[in-house]
Amino acid sequence: MNSKSRGESSRADLRRRQILEGAIRAFAARGFYRTRVSDIAKAAGVADGTIYLYFEGKDDLLAQVLRQALDSFWDRGEAYVLEASSAAEQLGRFVELHLSYMGEDRDLATVFQVDLRHSPHFLGDVSRKIFRDYLDRVADIVARGQASGELRRDLFPLQAAQMVFGVLDQLVTS
Amino acid sequence: MNSKSRGESSRADLRRRQILEGAIRAFAARGFYRTRVSDIAKAAGVADGTIYLYFEGKDDLLAQVLRQALDSFWDRGEAYVLEASSAAEQLGRFVELHLSYMGEDRDLATVFQVDLRHSPHFLGDVSRKIFRDYLDRVADIVARGQASGELRRDLFPLQAAQMVFGVLDQLVTS
Amino acid sequence: MNSKSRGESSRADLRRRQILEGAIRAFAARGFYRTRVSDIAKAAGVADGTIYLYFEGKDDLLAQVLRQALDSFWDRGEAYVLEASSAAEQLGRFVELHLSYMGEDRDLATVFQVDLRHSPHFLGDVSRKIFRDYLDRVADIVARGQASGELRRDLFPLQAAQMVFGVLDQLVTS
């Protein structure tokens, strides 16, 4: 069992995280396109070139930011959300989780709101997939609620999920 | 009475509109940042330099696209929305108007969803003001509904407006 | 005998002069390169395109400004300068003429001082020839003075002429 699988962090993992956090702060401050790689490097406290030892480039960096944020979001709250007994309560917990998670890291929330929208234009399927994972989780809850008769069936689950996301995303700003 | 005051269009007006429409198509296709001025020129059927006879640059072009879209949106539907007798019905008509307007011009809808989010980073107050105009209209309806006792008072009108926008904006995509 | 040869001015001549004067004012204000053709047009009170009916382009316009200024300078003062009896007095009158001519039209003086230096780089032989005409007049006076024994012979006439020009040109500014 190596250090990674034991949940410890190699030096490389630390560097990766350090850069990702620099990227979040930098993207939030100026938006993806206005952010120079050198801004990220400065925010992360590393040299420009170092970024390329850990990421493929600026695009990859945004993809990883989004991916890792969703992963950690779900890692943290999945159990809590799913152990609620009704679909309505699961949705409530999901909303609560989203708001508290985004509320805790306003920079991340900004990146989500601003750059996630823009990303399909240049990240292509990668970003679509990341976002889809998020929606699917909500859609699943809705679908199960509809199957059990608990929720109305006049909306497609995915549409419902999008509406939920729309509200949450907008709310986070205010 | 000259041609302009009779609602007709001068050549310059036509050119302006031609370029704005090219810009909408181009922004929708690739996103604001990936769109080159020459893409817009090509989409509009004019030379690159012509753009600068009518707009200050790419930034101005996006600002004008957003501004003009909101103006024409509201010009078209204001009477219809406000003549409804209850706040609930006004909101309903607003939603209907938004969806039909955006549904008719998917490119414009895309620009709204994608680039309006990004625009505060570089358009500054201009874009904030444009967006704010939109929200204020919804917020006004909500506020009047609350004043008349028709709507619940546990939300600030502006927040409610943001939620409405969030849902609509997200729905338009699907 | 047509109107031109009688010293009268055709409408075309007037236009030409009008444009030349606009050009002098515009060049003096911003320098040849910073001056746009449209600046000249505005200063002359004509449309941009009109300039091309009378001149070949911006370069030609500067060449004509310089040429016409020297012609009119010499037209005006040649007799006065040459009728002086000694070389020294001729030089004195030349200096007097230069200073009064340039003093009367500060814009023209500025164009001379600033753009004449730059012009060989893009007007080529044209500008060199214009300048050479000026120098030759001074050099001739010097040469005749040397021939008659009135002036020292330890300088080439052309060099002497250049020194005279150097001093005068610099003086005009102050």
Place this chain on the structure above:
Amino acid sequence: MNSKSRGESSRADLRRRQILEGAIRAFAARGFYRTRVSDIAKAAGVADGTIYLYFEGKDDLLAQVLRQALDSFWDRGEAYVLEASSAAEQLGRFVELHLSYMGEDRDLATVFQVDLRHSPHFLGDVSRKIFRDYLDRVADIVARGQASGELRRDLFPLQAAQMVFGVLDQLVTS
């Protein structure tokens, strides 16, 4: 004691100088305005972008060329000029210094003669100040000579300095 304080040159200093020299050659060949940044880069043997790591742009580059040339001119000859015992001899040494300095670097002399005249139009006070420094040195010599009774007092020192400059500048060309 680091390398810089020992009069040695850091890599950055070398690059700077390398670019400045490329700029002098390029400006001399085509004049400031006809010179493209890429011409300078080629003359200096660096990539276009490298220029911007050391200078703010073309304008800054010309200002630095002029400034550095005057500094090195005066660094080199100040002692020699000022140790002469009479004002007349000081002026003589100044002339000698100017001619030998400019004679050694014809490209620099060309830049001086051509672009220094044009520069007030876009370098503004920067170029005026650079030129003024030069004139002041001559004017000081003249003023001291006048104070001691050695030189005539019928000219303002600054005017005298301008005349000296005018002659020298013109002479360097021939």
Place this chain on the structure above:
DNA sequence: CATGAATGAGATTTCATTCAT
């Protein structure tokens, strides 16, 4: 003749990425 809207070649400048140290 005169106009001025339109053109598009060409110049400046930025910045993601590489690679010698």
Place this chain on the structure above:
DNA sequence: GATGAATGAAATCTCATTCAT
């Protein structure tokens, strides 16, 4: 592994010149 100077492709914008009206 880490650095950051250097690169050069790519994008914006200007403006001399043309030509349909």
